[in-house]
Amino acid sequence: MAPPPNRTIIVLGCPRSGTTLLQLMLHSHPRIAIPPETRFVLDAYWSRREFGDLRDSGNRRALAEHIVRRRRSRFGDLGLDPERTIAEIVDGPPTLGSALGTVFRGYAHRFDKPRWGDKRPGYYQHINELVRLFPDVQIVHLIRDGRDCVGSLKNMDWYRHDSVTAMATWAEALDYGRAAQRRLGPDSYYQLYYERLIDSPEEELSALCAFLGEEFDPAMCEPNRVADVAVPERKTWHTNTHREVNRSSSGSWEKRLEPWEISLCETVLGSRLRHNGYELSGAPRAAARDLARYARVATTRRLAHRKRELRDRWWRLNEPTPNLAAVEARSDERRSTGPEES
Template identity: 35%
Template sequence: MNKTTSIKDTQSVPALHDTSPFFIVGVQRSGTTMLRLMLNQHPHLAIPFESGFIAEFYRKIDRYGDLHDTGNRNRLLSDIAGDDWVVRGKLIDDVTTIAKYPASDYAEIVAAIFQDYARRKGKPRWGDKTPGYVDEIDTLWKVFPGCKFIHLVRDGRDVALSLRRIAWGTSSIPRMAHEWRWKTLLAHKMGNLLGDHFLEVRYEDLVLDTEATLRTICAFLGESYDARMLDYHVKGVKADELPSDSIRWHRMSVRAPDPKKVFEWKTAMSEADQIIFEEIAGDALSAFGYECRGRTPTLKSRLRKLHYMLIRRW
C-alpha cells in the first residue's frame, strides 16, 4: 500500500490470510517489546502494541449471540474498538473497514482486526505481543488452533530488578519470585503439550547472540531471515510503535541489545534478595538453565520471606 492510500478508501478488502498467527508471550520485563521491535523490521511481519482483549472477549463471547448476524458482529467490533489496550495501541483505525472482511466467528473477527493492521503496514502476516497472555496460552489455542507461540524467558532475578525500577512494578522480591516461577513454568508446561507449535527463547541468548537467535525464530515461523531486524534501533521508534506513555518504561527496548543487562542481578541484587528468590523459584531457575548458588538462608532473608507469607495469608 503506498503512502497516499487511506484505509478509508473504497477499495476492495482482500480475503483473510491464515487465521493461525503467532504470539509472543512472557513475564513482563522479559524483553518481549525488544523482540517485537526486531521482528517488525522483517518485511513480512506486523506486530502491534499489546492487544489484551482476545482472552477477555473470548470469555464473554456468548453475550454477542450469533456472529453470523451483522448487528451482533458490529456490536462486538464496536466494543473491541473501545477497549483501552486497543485504543492505546491504535490497533483499529476504522471499524467499518474491518466489518467488510468475510468474518463470521470470533477467530475470524480477531484475525480481521490484526490483518487490517498488517495491511496498513504493508505486511502480509500478523502476530501479537502481549506479555499478559503468558497464562492464557490455552485460551489462545482454543481461539486459534494451530497457532504458534514464542515464549521469551529471562532470569527472574533480572526481571525483579527491572520491575523495581518502574512506577507500576512491585518491590516485593518474594511476590515477584512466586509470580515469575508460576508463569514461566505454566507456559513451559503448555509448551510441552504444544510441541512444534511452541518455541522457548531465552532473553540472554537474544541479547548475546542476536542474529543466531533471530534465525532460529524465523525458522520456527517459516520465514526467511532478514538482517534488517538487527537494525531495529537505528532510526528510533516510530510514533505508532509504542504509545507515548509507554516509551519511558521501554527505554532499553528501543536501544541496541545491551550485554550489561544480562545477569545484572549478580552485582545489583542484595545477597538476602538473591537467597529469597532462589529459595522460592530455584526449581524454575534451574529448569531454564540459570545459575543457582544454593546459599544458606540468612536471618534477614528468612524474616523477609516470613513477612511476605504472613501478608499473603491475610
Template identity: 35%
Template sequence: MADPFVLIVGAERSGTTVLRGMLDCHSELAVLYESHVVTELDAAFVRRDDGTLNVDAFAKAFIEHRWFKRWELSENEVVTGLRAADPIFYADAIRSLFALYARLRGKRLYGDKSPSYIFRMTHIAERFPEARFVHLVRDGRDAARSLQQAPWGPDDFAGAVRYWRDWLEAGLRAGHRLGPQRYMESRYERLVAEPEETLSEICEFLGLNYESRMLGFHRRADEVLRHERPRYHEHLAEPLRGDIRDWRRDLDDGDLRTFERLAGEVNRSLGYQGGVGR
C-alpha cells in the same frame, strides 16, 4: 505449514518488547504491541443465541477496547473491514482485524506481543490452530529486580520473584502440552549476545526467512514509545547491550537467598546457574 499467527509471550520485564520490535521489522510480519484482544473480547455479548458472531456488537466492543489506539485504525476502517469479511465466528473476526492491520502496513502475516496470553495459551491454541507461541525467558534474578523497580510491580523482592515464577511456570506448563510444533522457548540473554543466530532459529520455527533488517529495530523505537511511557523502555532506542542489568551487581546476599528459596530450582531448569555464592 499454514501461515502462522505469531504470539510472543513471557513474564513481564523479560525482553518481549525487544523481540516484538525485531520481528515487526521483518518485511512479511506485522506484530502488534500488546493488543490483548485475542482473549479480552471473547465474551458472550458479541455472539448471537446460535453462537455465531454479532459483527456490529463485536466492532463496537473492539473500538471501545482500552488499547484500541495501538492499532492506529479508524473506526470506519474497522467497521468496513469487518463487514466485508463477514466473519461467522469469533476467531474469524480476530483474524480479520489482524489481517487488516498487517495489510495496511504492506505485510501479509501478523502477530501480537501480549505477555498475559501466557495464562491462556492452550485456550488460544484451541481457537487458533495456526497459533505459534514464542516464549521469551530471562534469568529470574534480573527479571524480578526489574519487576520490583517498575511502578506497577510488586513492592518487595519476594513478591516480584513469585510474580515472575508464576508467569514463567504457566508458560512452561502450556508449552509442554502444546509441543515443539507450536511452542518454542528462547532466552533473552542469548538474543542479546547472539541476535542473528537466535532470530534465525525463531524465524525457522515460524516458517520465515531470516532478515538482517530485524537487527535495526531500535531505529523504529518511536513507533512503540509514542503509545507508551518511555521510561519503561528507555533502552529500546539503543542497539542491543548485555550490560543493562546484572543480578551479580544488583542483588545482595539476602535477595539471592530469597530467590533461591522461591525460584532457584525452576531458574536452573532454564539453564541459569549461580546462587548466593555468586
C-alpha cells in the same frame, strides 16, 4: 516438515523479560507485523457472553464496537480506521477469533505485510484460550533470568505488586510454558533466552525464523529502527528499545535486589534457574517467614488460575457461538487480500 506460512504468532513471557525487544525484532521482518501491546484479545474472550451468537451481524457489530471504541483496549495505538475495522468485522466470519484476527490483519496491511501476531507477556497464563481462538498459533516464549525480571519489575512505576509476587509470576511463566511445550509440541511452541538473544541476535533470530517458516532478515538485528513506529511514546520504560541491542540491563539483579530477595529468589526459584542455565550466587537459604510469604502468594495465584479455568470450562458447555476459533487462516486471507482503500 516446515510449518505452513502465515500462522498466527504470539510472543509471551514473564513481564520485563524482553518481549518488547523481541516484538520489535519480529516487526522488523519484511513479512511480519507485531503491534504494540493491546488489551482487547483477553477482554473480548472473557466478555464474549455479552455479545450472544456471532452469526447475527448485529452481535458482531456490538463486539466490533467493544473492541474498537473502548479506550482501555488500546486500539488507538494501531493506527487503524475505526469505522473500516468495524465494517470488516461485521462482514467477516462469525467467530471471535476471526474478529480479533481482522484487527491484527489490518495492522499488518498498514505495513504491506502478510503475516501478523500479537505480544503480551501475561499471555503465558492464557495459552489454552489463545489456542481456542487461533488454532494455528505458534507460541514464542522468551525466558530471562528470573532475578533480573524481579529486579526490573520492582522498579516499574506501573507494577502494583511486590518482589515476592514477581517471583511467583516468573515461576508461573516457566511452569505454564513447560506445560504448553509438552502439549503443543515443537511445531507450535518455541522458547528462546533473552541473554542469548542479545549476545548472538543473528544466530538466535535465524533459529526462530526457522521455527516460524520464514527466511531470516538482517533488519531483525536492528529493532531500534522501528521502535518509533511500534512502541507508543507514552511507554517511557521502553527507552532502551530506541537504542542498539546491548547487555546494559543483563545481570543488574545484583544491584537491584536486596540480600533477602536474592536468598528468596534462589531458594524458591533455584531449580528452575539451574534448569534453564542460570548460575546461582550461593546466597544463604531464605528465612522461614519469607518462604511462608512466597508460599501464600504462589498458592493464591494458582487457585485463582484454576478457578478461571473451571469458569471457562463451564461457559464452554453453553457457548452462544458454537465455534470460537478463527476460520481457516488461509480462507480469511484470500477473502481480505482485495485492493486496499486509499
